[in-house]
Amino acid sequence: MRIKKFTGATLKAATDVMRSELGEDAIILNTRTVPKGGVLNFLRKDEFEITAAIDEEAVAESDSDFPRHLARAGISPTASKTSGGENTFASLQKVAKQFEHRTRERHPGRVGVQSANSLAEYHDLKGEVEHLRSVVEEIAVHLKYSKMPTLPEHLKSAYARLVEQDVNEHLASELVQSAYRSLGEDRLGNKKDVEMHLLRTLSGMFKTLPPATSSKKPRIIALVGPTGVGKTTTVAKLAAIHKLIHKQSVALVSADTYRIGAIEQLRTFATIADIPMEVVYKPAEMKSALSSFKGKDVVFIDTVGRSQRMKKEINELAKFVSAANPQEVHLVLNTSTHGRALEEILERFKTVTPNRIIFSKLDEAVTFGQMVNIAHASGIPISYITTGQNVPDDIKVASNVHLAQMVYTGELTNA
Ligand SMILES: Nc1nc2c(ncn2[C@@H]2O[C@H](COP(=O)(O)OP(=O)(O)OP(=O)(O)O)[C@@H](O)[C@H]2O)c(=O)[nH]1
Numbered sequence: 001m002r003i004k005k006f007t008g009a010t011l012k013a014a015t016d017v018m019r020s021e022l023g024e025d026a027i028i029l030n031t032r033t034v035p036k037g038g039v040l041n042f043l044r045k046d047e048f049e050i051t052a053a054i055d056e057e058a059v060a061e062s063d064s065d066f067p068r069h070l071a072r073a074g075i076s077p078t079a080s081k082t083s084g085g086e087n088t089f090a091s092l093q094k095v096a097k098q099f100e101h102r103t104r105e106r107h108p109g110r111v112g113v114q115s116a117n118s119l120a121e122y123h124d125l126k127g128e129v130e131h132l133r134s135v136v137e138e139i140a141v142h143l144k145y146s147k148m149p150t151l152p153e154h155l156k157s158a159y160a161r162l163v164e165q166d167v168n169e170h171l172a173s174e175l176v177q178s179a180y181r182s183l184g185e186d187r188l189g190n191k192k193d194v195e196m197h198l199l200r201t202l203s204g205m206f207k208t209l210p211p212a213t214s215s216k217k218p219r220i221i222a223l224v225g226p227t228g229v230g231k232t233t234t235v236a237k238l239a240a241i242h243k244l245i246h247k248q249s250v251a252l253v254s255a256d257t258y259r260i261g262a263i264e265q266l267r268t269f270a271t272i273a274d275i276p277m278e279v280v281y282k283p284a285e286m287k288s289a290l291s292s293f294k295g296k297d298v299v300f301i302d303t304v305g306r307s308q309r310m311k312k313e314i315n316e317l318a319k320f321v322s323a324a325n326p327q328e329v330h331l332v333l334n335t336s337t338h339g340r341a342l343e344e345i346l347e348r349f350k351t352v353t354p355n356r357i358i359f360s361k362l363d364e365a366v367t368f369g370q371m372v373n374i375a376h377a378s379g380i381p382i383s384y385i386t387t388g389q390n391v392p393d394d395i396k397v398a399s400n401v402h403l404a405q406m407v408y409t410g411e412l413t414n415a
């Protein structure tokens with residue numbers, strides 16, 4: 001078998017050179033951009049590199065040179081035989097899918113008790129699938145933007161900036177394309193105009209809700225979310241603000257009897273701030289706890305933190321919340337949490353019916369793009385952002401213009 005690398009300005013160019021040298025039976029083992037990969041390749045003039053192999057002796061009669069690990073996974077050699085750049089892309093995608101599908105078929109659920117060898121083999125295969133997927137994704141981004149060669153410079157750099165700020169690629173391209181459609185040629189050449197347009201569109205992607213001023217008393221507000229995101233601290237901040245600044249009568253309910261020290265944490269604050277507090281151990285106790293606060297303006301309920309993976313426990317949390325029949329259920333999300341984990345949290349906490357989102361710990365976040373991804377995906381309004389540990393200072397009512405600015409600049413500002 002002969003293995004060789006080919007490069008070209010486009011995937012098709014590299015494939016053509018490879019075909020002319022190795023012929024139609026050559027198999028593509030790997031495709032990547034050089035010198036360095038990354039989703040923003042379209043901004044640089046990177047080259048494509050193809051690693052291809054050919055069995056010079058037995059090519060005509062058999063497919064015995066097909067990579068053995070692929071053959072073992074049940075993938076037909078023809079899946080890798082391609083004739084052009086676009087086909088290579090499709091083929092890679094197909095191979096990656098087939099590969100993953102067959103691997104899954106062979107390893108349903110957990111890997112189970114297997115020999116060390118087959119386990120190692122499984123991890124090898126998994127690694128290769130992941131690599132293939134990243135190659136395919138990279139090529140997809142390249143192809144998408146190679147179709148827009150005339151995209152003005154300011155839009156290209158705005159796109160790059162949004163993606164760097166962790167705005168997902170789909171939204172970033174939606175934003176850029178909306179500017180492209182709306183602004184005339186003159187304004188597209190003006191960086192300020194482009195940025196103003198993007199900021200306006202970005203702020204339109206956030207719904208925000210000011211603190212409600214319903215006449216129904218008491219207003220019941222529950223905070224829910226994963227562990228350690230700042231629920232109890234935020235309850236303390238909000239309770240202090242409502243009491244000290246809005247001069248309202250406030251009460252607290254702690255429904256976190258799971259974590260050691262949780263009740264004491266809130267009780268210490270309640271004692272210092274002179275705010276009455278009840279502890280609820282079971283959903284059935286919620287009603288009577290709340291009935292003791294009938295005359296209050298607002299009651300905040302602190303709940304137990306639950307991992308989004310703990311389905312049963314989240315269902316139990318939902319029972320506490322629904323027993324309180326709150327007007328507001330704020331899902332607290334740590335802004336630094338990884339994008340996919342945030343999506344999962346959003347999905348799993350639907351059971352608790354959140355109607356507000358609080359983004360916490362903005363002071364620790366490196367980027368703010370997640371906020372717009374989540375706001376856009378969920379459609380749930382943002383109520384507050386929290387920016388530090390100080391009670392009650394480090395919290396702000398969310399404003400869509402402010403959120404958009406932070407997403408775009410990557411800087412934590414004071415509004
Ligand atoms: N940097 C920073 N830290 C915060 C913020 N809000 C809360 N914290 C800190 O995060 C830690 C956890 O806060 P808690 O309020 O106990 O979080 P929780 O969600 O109630 O945690 P569990 O009840 O255990 O699920 C504490 O050390 C807080 O001081 C914030 O906005 N920024």
Ligand SMILES: [Mg+2]
Nearest residue numbers: 231232256262
């Ligand atoms: Mg807590």
